Amino acid sequence: MELTYFNIQRFCLRDGPGIRTTLFLKGCPVNCLWCHNPEGRSASKILLFYSERCTSCGRCLGLCGARKMADGKITVDRALCTACGKCEKECLNDCNEICGATRDADEVYEELIRDKMFFDESGGGVTISGGEPLFQGDAAVYLSERAASDGVSFAVETSGVGSGEHLRRLADNGALFLYDLKGADPERHLKNTGVSLDVVLNNLDMLTGIGADIILRLPIIPGYNDSESDLSKMVELLARCAGKVRHAEIMPYHRIGLGKLSAMGRGAGDLASVPDGRDMAEDWQRILSSSGLTVITN
Ligand code: SF4
Ligand code: SF4
Known part of the structure; x- marks a missing residue:
């Protein structure tokens, strides 16, 4: 189970x-x-994005279609996010956390x-x-x-x-x-x-x-x-x-x-x-x- x-x-x-x-x-x-x-x-799993920690370094851009830079700030389109977790691994500032795990x-x-x-x-x-x-x-x-x-x-x-x-x-x-x-x-x-x-x-x-x-x-x-x-x-x-x-x-x-x-x-x-x-x-x-x-x- x-x-x-x-x-x-x-x-x-x-x-x-x-x-x-x-x-x-x-x-x-x-x-x-x-x-x-x-x-x-x-x-199901969801993404938590702590924008206050984000330095807009851009490392997570291009990982998926959900993340964009607008006016120097990262935005996440929740409708496009599949909670794949790539941004969680890529970010050096711990801005992204996948909430939820199945075990x-x-x-x-x-x-x-x-x-x-x-x-x-x-x-x-x-x-x-x-x-x-x-x-x-x-x-x-x-x-x-x-x-x-x-x-x-x-x-x-x-x-x-x-x-x-x-x-x-x-x-x-x-x-x-x-x-x-x-x-x-x-x-x-x-x-x-x-x-x-x-x-x-x-x-x-x-x-x-x-x-x-x-x-x-x-x-x-x-x-x-x-x-x-x-x-x-x-x-x-x-x-x-x-x-x-x-x-x-x-x-x-x-x-x-x-x-x-x-x-x-x-x-x-x-x-x-x-x-x-x-x-x-x-x-x-x-x-x-x-x-x-x-x-x-x-
Ligand atoms: S969890 Fe995956 S789909 Fe969602 S914003 Fe991060 S990289 Fe994109
Ligand atoms: S990798 Fe992290 S710090 Fe850099 S833009 Fe993405 S969320 Fe912000």
Whole structure:
């Protein structure tokens, strides 16, 4: 079995309990307006071009039809780029990076458990994220089977948008779900993510119904899902989850994704004016804790 991913990050402390290694799988069916891993959305490889590092030396011109010099600056026509990677090799300034690789799942798994000694000491393990891991659901389940047979803790960071069958099989293999709730207002949820809240809640109900191990994650984005009405609906939703999940974690908005959008040749749009959410997290935590569920800030 093969899988396509865009990053493996070691020594992660925020992707579940203990020290963890996180695999970021490619592909996502959700379109969060604030996505902080936009490079993971497409299922295939893409080029990231860091134009601020470019000295316009011209070494990459002529490698393909996508790159041109205009007014002393290199431009990349994304429609013509096949992510062949020639410019990544040719450039001496590391301006170009191919984001995404396809590899054998067993080979990737062996890399993921390289820090097993640290996992065992810290109560950590492997986390799969993305993108949306359910987008490559068979690979996600396969990795969870391997982890279960090796006694390695396995967590899945998910939007809950995907096959219920994959979720069920992950739960059977003992996965801990880091389950996103991106809002509790159906209309706003659809507008902010392009996905119906029902899909997310139905899968959550199924998982709580079979006693799955769940931590809720609440990405809160100023101006998108933090109004008084948004928070009060979220309090109701969290109250319904009390006793069925471990706790909830607020994931305040941060601006890390903006640099990646620029490397993808896209502007930040409205996101450019959204403030960092960490300053507001204390207030959100106080309000959401009135649900009776333990709410912390990640
Ligand atoms: S990845 Fe290949 S096709 Fe895309 S800009 Fe670089 S050399 Fe051209
Ligand atoms: S090789 Fe690198 S530094 Fe030179 S023009 Fe191309 S992207 Fe810019």
